Amino acid sequence: MAEARVGVVTFPGSLDDRDALRAVAFMGGEPVAVWHQATTLDGVDAVILPGGFSYGDYLRTGAIARFAPVMAAVQEFASGGGPVLGICNGFQILCEAGLLPGALIRNRGLAFVCRWIHIRSEGLPGSADAPRGEVLHIPVKHGEGQFVASAEELERIESEGLVAFRYCSAEGMVDERFNPNGATHGIAGVRNEAGNVLGMMPHPEHAVDPDLGPTGGQHVLEWLLAAARARVGAVT
Amino acid sequence: MTSAPSPEPLHRALGMTDEEYAAAVDKLDGREPNRTELAMFAAMWSEHCSYKSSKVHLRTLPTEGPQILVGPGQDAGVVDVGGGTACVFKIESHSHPSAIEPYQGAATGVGGIIRDILSMGARPAALLDPLRFGPLDDPRNRYLFSGVVAGIGGYGNCIGVPTVGGEVKFAACHGPNPTVNVLCLGFAKADRVQVGRRGGEGNVLVLIGAATGRDGIGGVSVLASRTIEEDAHESRPSVQIGDPFAEKLLVEACLELADRGLLWGIQDLGGAGLTCAMSESAARAGVGADLDLDAVPLREPGMEPFEILTSESQERMLAIVRPEDAEAVEEVCTRWGLRASRIGKLRGGSVLVVRHGGEVVARLPARALADEGPEYDRQHEPPSGLARLREEDPADAPAPASLEDAFLEVLGSPGVASMRWVYEQYDSLVQGGTVLGPGADASVIRLEGTIRAVAVSTDGNGRFALLDPYLGGAHAVAEAARNVATAGARPLAVTNCLNFGNPERPEVMWQFAEAVRGMGAACRALGTPVTGGNVSFYNESGDSAVYPTPVVGVVGLLDDYRLLVRHAFPSGGLSIYLLGRTLPELGGSQYADVLLGNVTGKPPALDLDAEAALHRFLYDCARQDHLASAHDCSDGGLAITLAESAIAGGVGFTVASPEPSLPAHVALFSESASRVVVTVRPGRESEFESLAGFHSVPYSRLGLTGGSRLRFEGAFEVDLSDALVVFEGAIPSRMAGERVAG
Incomplete structure (x- = not known):
């Protein structure tokens, strides 16, 4: 079977792009670097928008990156059902691009926070590896990761089951004490209605290699690679 | 009627003495420098750029060893870490700007040191920040502390270089003058390291990156080479403003230029800006240069x-490129969204010729600026009163009424307590190389694609250096190297940042000279040459100078990072050993500072041969995987060291006194040097003990890990959970409500 090819987009100011490429390779996928000025995705089977401070995030996080030439191709890829994972700044960009609901604002504590935390999977579509309730040990590192949405949108997110992850204790209990940024309803990640676009503040690419620490990120990348392989299979 | 006082001559306003002015005239063969030339001399001959008061002493430091690829004199030192990889590292201070404007001062300090690493052709891979502030009960100190931490995070986080360590200490003398140091290390292929070359006439000078504005004018001469007085706020325009996004692009563009072999040379622009970059580049190459200021993009x-x-x-x-490569260089920069401007070229001879509006505005020898600045062997003598201060031994003071209370007070003192509040504001994970991040003795970064890793630590004890600057300098080297060895690495080399008061005062100069002498002795004994560093003088205001603070960064090599030794107790039932001897040494200790409110007595003695033997023993222990944990014994002594390992592992312990002949408080809080607390893997005790005997390292078996209490037999015991609250709560409770600056 052909290897699943996963594109990782580098915007000016992307920081965790090389880490995402390395994590894809570690998990058995074929990493493909994608430049922000590209107008096609070169036939990749999945896309990662990595963490960082695209364009310095001097305006509003992700607000400029969503207009990068590559984003038109990402939009098209996503609307065709292609799996897209936005991590941290990538999540912020997906929200700005309208591919995911809600928005990310400054942490309630006002300071940047880098910390190993736990998140509870609320069920990733099509994944056997991270069933509902599984607790992942994974790091966050962001200054603007507080998930917010309007009352109606929040109602829709919850009722349609679009919450992918919530901050929780090591045992899986969702409580404000374990919420690093004040996110509404402890939301750490959301997905779109079709289930192919996932955005999250925690960094799965920094939690795959057991030599460096816990490996809660493996589940997320396994989901992405499984979705990508399904497309490889569908095409061939 | 009185006539107006005659205006101060320009050279004095720019910080030059009359003698220095005369020397400058001499360099121009008797011609008086014009305004522009004078500004260039003033910047390059400032203390900050010329090291005029320090170089006579710095020259005595050992700088050579088989592991050293590039020693002092370049932008950063370079050591061989095997497999064709070079580790480039350097430490610098940005204390003066941070005292005026903490966020931008600290942020641009990070930016500056990153460019130093970049200018050697290396990818910046880790940052460490040793910081000193005044006590946190003063709101101004809290403002400076939170602003500096936010500035370091704001810049480092946005540029994608992990901040993996450092230390923070507090003392009243650092209130008016906080000490802000930053160490950066990076990696390059050993054969791609950029070192200044000779010749190159006709090569083009390409200025890459931001446009040039009026920020930071006089940064080196006005800010960094004078004391900070009451009117300090007027110096704010001398503080630079950072743009980490621009620097991130600069890093990527310059690394691509180096990878593609498009650089003949490269130089960062830092203190003294273009003047420094131009004159140092030309002087190193042994040539002159033409510079056209009309080609410099201005804000x-x-x-x-x-x-x-x-x-x-x-x-x-500033890139120096062959004429045929200039276009390719511009293309790379454009791709990264950066300006690249051809502003001049190297020329034969040795003269810098600067043009503006078609006129020559400066014509002067490059070497006169870069290499031929003044040099002083300033007068030095011990401070009066030091002998008396050293006579007052804190070990003679009465024992504390309650050992338990004393323990909790030391554990919760800001110089000992957890710095989680600080390091959680720093991205310590980006780049995916962090094997061991903040909160440990050393930080460990792996070399991509290998099982090797670099361990790095910074240290410096101002109290020791105040009481005995020679020992303070030696201790700084020994402890930073010990931290690296404790993790299982072999210490390789040293960089240093020397933070002192006004060198024109003989007692400050004496402290400096002694500290350098002590550092040199320790570096020689431990086989860790000095690769460079930075001197920060004039850290004083009015009659308050900072502690003499030699901060040392040590880089070491781990052959296999999977054999890394961590400081947490991993489980119960492990034998706890103390390596080294405990003597009644409370002079300059954390205990004396916190409980007695004094900094007196003699600092702990230091036997450098014993220290070196300890490092070799720790290295062998790690390679043979004997140890379950290891933690350097320093601030707060044995009691605090044990508590930190227990808190980190969530496992209690029961121990006996290491030295029953001493009063309990002296044995528990003594800061005797060359000590490490280890736990040994079950069943390895006898191998461990015989290896210790082989290396002649003294050891005593103190007790066992286990339970949920910290039990010091015959003295006191506390709950692990209570200790945790005190240790973790100390900084957050003092900083509650403090808004993040910037």
């Missing part, structure tokens, strides 16, 4: 030549 119109030449606008690099 605002009407800038005068001296402003363009000495502006310290951030995020700029």
Whole structure:
């Protein structure tokens, strides 16, 4: 079977792009670097928008990156059902691009926070590896990761089951004490209605290699690679 | 009627003495320098750029060893870490700007040191930040502390270089003058390291990055080479403004230029801006240069030549490229969205010729600026009163009424307590190389694609250096190297940042000379040569100078990072050993500072041969995987060291006194040097003990890990959970409500 090819987009100011490429390779996928000025995705089977401070995030996080030439191709890829994972700044960009609901604002504590935390999977579509309730040990590192949405949108997110992850204790209990940024309803990640676009503040690419620490990120990348392989299979 | 006082001569306003002015005239063969030339001399001959008071002493430091690829004199030192990889590292201070404007001062300090690493052709891979502030009960100190931490995070986080360590200490003398040091290390292929080359006539000077503005003019001469007085806020325009996004692009563009072999040379723009970059590049190459200021992109119109030449606008690099490569260089920069401007070229001879509006505005020898600055062997003598201070031994003071209370007070003192509040504001994970991040003795970064890793630690004890600067300098080296060895690595080399008061005062100069002498002795004994560093003088205001603070960074090599030894107790039932001897040494200790409110007595003695043997033993222990944990014994002594390992592992312990002949408080809080607390893997005790005997390292078996209490037999015991609250709560409770600056 052909290897699943996963594109990782580098915007000016992307920081965790090389880490995402390395994590894809570690998990058995074929990493493909994608430049922000590209107008096609070169036939990749999945896309990662990595963490960082695209364009310095001097305006509003992700607000400029969503207009990068590559984003038109990402939009098209996503609307065709292609799996897209936005991590941290990538999540912020997906929200700005309208591919995911809600928005990310400054942490309630006002300071940047880098910390190993736990998140509870609320069920990733099509994944056997991270069933509902599984607790992942994974790091966050962001200054603007507080998930917010309007009352109606929040109602829709919850009722349609679009919450992918919530901050929780090591045992899986969702409580404000374990919420690093004040996110509404402890939301750490959301997905779109079709289930192919996932955005999250925690960094799965920094939690795959057991030599460096816990490996809660493996589940997320396994989901992405499984979705990508399904497309490889569908095409061939 | 009285006539107006005659105006101060310009050279004095720029910080030059009359003698230095005369020397400058001499360099121009008797011609008086014009305004522009004078500004260039003033910047390059400032204390900050010329090291005029320090170099006579720095020259005595050992700088050679088989592991050293590049020693002092370049932008950063380079050591061989095997497999064709070079580790480039350097430490610098940005204390003066941070005292005036903490967020931008600290942020641009990070930016500056990153460009130093970049200018050696290396990818910056880790940052460490040793910091000193005044006590946190003063709101101004809290403002400086939170602003500096936010500035370091704001810049480092946005540029994608992990901040993996450092230390923070507090003392009243650092209130008016906080000490802000930053160490950066990076990696390059050993055969791609950029070192200044000779010749190169006709090569083009390409200025890459940000436009040049009026920020930071006089940064080196006004800010960094004088004391900070009451009117300090007027110096704010001398503080630079950072743009980490621009620097991130600069890093990627310059690394691509180096990878593609498009660079003949490269130089960062830092202190003294273009003047420094130009004159150092030309002097190193042994040539002259033509510079056209009209080609320098400016942020605002009407800038005068001296402003363009000495502006310290951030995020700029000067590339020296072969004429046929200039176009390719511009293409790479454009791809990264950066300006690249051809501003001049190297020429034969040795003269810098600067043009503006078609006129020659400066013509002077490059070497006169870069290499031929003044040099002083300033008068030095011990401070009066030091002998008396050293006689008052804190070990003679009565024992504390309650050992338990004393323990909790030391554990919760800001110089000992957890710095989680600080390091959680730093991204310590980006780049995916962090094997061991903040909160440990050393930080460990792996070399991509290998099982090797670099361990790095910074240290410096101002109290020790105040009481005995020779020992303070030696201790700084020994402890930083011990931290690296404790993790299982072999210490390789040293970088240092020497933070002192006004060198024109003989007692400050004496402290400096002694500290350098102590560092040199320790570096020789431990086989860790000095690869470079930075001197920060004039850290004083009025009659308050900072502690003499030699901060040392040590880089070491782990052959296999999977054999890394961590400081947490991993489980119960492990034998706890103390390596080294415990003597009644409370002079300059954390205990004496916190409980007795004094900094007196003699600092702990240091036997450098014993220290070296300890490092070799720790290295062998790690390679043979004997140890379950290891933690350097330093601030707060044995009691605090044990508590930190227990808190980190969530496992209690029961121990006996290491030295029953001493009063319990002396044995528990003594800061005797060359000690490490280890736990040994079950069943390895006898191998461990015989290896210790082989290396002649003294050891005593103290007790066992286990339970949920910290039990010091015959003395006191506390709950692990209570200790945790005190240790973790100390900084957050003092900083509650403090808004993050910036």
